[in-house]
Amino acid sequence: MNLDGMDEALDRLLEPVEAGSIANPNLKPKSAQWLPGVVWDGSEGTVTTNAIPAEESPDWDSILRIWGLDPDKFRVVEPVLFNVWGDPNAILNRQWKGKVVRKGLGAEVNYEDLIDEIKKHKKVQTPPPVGDGVFCVVLADWQIGKPDGDGLSGTVKRILASIDAVEYRIKELRKIQRPLGKLIVLWTGDSVEGCIGHYEQQTFSVELDRRDQVKVARRLLRDALIRWSKLFDDVKVVAVAGNHGENRNSSGKSYTTLNDNDDLAIVEQVSEILSANPEVYGHVKFAIPKDKLSITVESAGWILGLTHGHVAKVSGASPELKMRRWLEGQSFGKQAIGDSDVLVSGHWHHLRAADWGGIMWLQAPALDGGSVWWEQIKGDKAEVGVLTFCMYPEKRLADMAVL
Numbered sequence: 001m002n003l004d005g006m007d008e009a010l011d012r013l014l015e016p017v018e019a020g021s022i023a024n025p026n027l028k029p030k031s032a033q034w035l036p037g038v039v040w041d042g043s044e045g046t047v048t049t050n051a052i053p054a055e056e057s058p059d060w061d062s063i064l065r066i067w068g069l070d071p072d073k074f075r076v077v078e079p080v081l082f083n084v085w086g087d088p089n090a091i092l093n094r095q096w097k098g099k100v101v102r103k104g105l106g107a108e109v110n111y112e113d114l115i116d117e118i119k120k121h122k123k124v125q126t127p128p129p130v131g132d133g134v135f136c137v138v139l140a141d142w143q144i145g146k147p148d149g150d151g152l153s154g155t156v157k158r159i160l161a162s163i164d165a166v167e168y169r170i171k172e173l174r175k176i177q178r179p180l181g182k183l184i185v186l187w188t189g190d191s192v193e194g195c196i197g198h199y200e201q202q203t204f205s206v207e208l209d210r211r212d213q214v215k216v217a218r219r220l221l222r223d224a225l226i227r228w229s230k231l232f233d234d235v236k237v238v239a240v241a242g243n244h245g246e247n248r249n250s251s252g253k254s255y256t257t258l259n260d261n262d263d264l265a266i267v268e269q270v271s272e273i274l275s276a277n278p279e280v281y282g283h284v285k286f287a288i289p290k291d292k293l294s295i296t297v298e299s300a301g302w303i304l305g306l307t308h309g310h311v312a313k314v315s316g317a318s319p320e321l322k323m324r325r326w327l328e329g330q331s332f333g334k335q336a337i338g339d340s341d342v343l344v345s346g347h348w349h350h351l352r353a354a355d356w357g358g359i360m361w362l363q364a365p366a367l368d369g370g371s372v373w374w375e376q377i378k379g380d381k382a383e384v385g386v387l388t389f390c391m392y393p394e395k396r397l398a399d400m401a402v403l
Helices: 007-013 062-064 112-121 151-175 210-231 262-275 317-330 374-377
Strands: 037-041 043-047 074-086 092-102 133-139 180-187 235-239 284-287 293-298 303-309 344-347 352-355 358-361 387-392 395-402
Touching: 007 112, 043 062, 043 344, 062 074, 062 092, 074 112, 133 151, 133 210, 151 180, 151 210, 151 387, 180 210, 180 293, 180 303, 210 262, 235 262, 235 293, 235 303, 262 284, 317 344, 358 395
Parallel strands: 133 180, 180 235, 235 284, 303 344, 344 358
Antiparallel strands: 037 043, 043 092, 074 092, 133 387, 293 303, 352 358, 387 395
């Protein structure tokens, strides 16, 4: 037996995705950047550009138009500033910042001219329905096999209905001229219930064995991607592992590796199914971390971060405080997830959204049948649904809806 090249062959066999994988670099440059846009303070404003190649000077008239200001009525005055950094591809960029004022400010206002201008106003041309916008759908906490509420049957019905609802939402947004050109499917983990080790009554009450849990979740995810991938030329599936997907022993402890998780195995399997037909599904790419519980990808020029949520372990704290403390540690440790512009998590089965300034946090609701145990100790019962939102180059979070 020839063992030459065996290490390389073994590495290939152990890769999370055989074909269509997405690199997960730390995307944000480690130097300060400014938030593009216009900020007003009374009658004056500050306009900040997007990234411009360092050798180019800003065309202020075009930049004003980008932010909805007519250069015949507004101008940028000296002094202007710029900020320099290099992006991950080693391209030197600049951002420019300057004061913007209305032309002729302080002159006597001619109200008749203003009325004439209002009468002449024409509808602004809206952008085309396909562009640089990204539609994001969060598939969180299915826990296939869980008996609570209406059990497996109810969960499957809701997932099937959500496939239709997501398709309708995409078409609805395009109808109102949202420039959606890409799709990102966020798989937060806990796709299966597991069979042992998560709570005392689990093994007695679970409705499916482990193999069938994985089978049902895999086929539902496969069918969703087959449907949604027809609506986009660029599709990313981004996955992380949850606690219910862990390989646990009889004492309820995960005993192998972070990588040994049914949530990730399901996505691996679906990626291999689709990769067998590259002519139809070659535009569907997969991002699966290895031995990590979080991941980041680029989305409309922003950094989109994903984790399940069980990584945040602050005793007695609310989910928001737990996630914020965890993210602070990741940022201090210069981990990739600490650079997120938008962070998505699952695990807590209810909708939450928070603006932390530099980061928007979205906690996704679930589609399972609830939790009898949680209702009895806390009294809480959250609405089920699928979280969707959009990201655009000029706006990191918009058009959020729970379907």
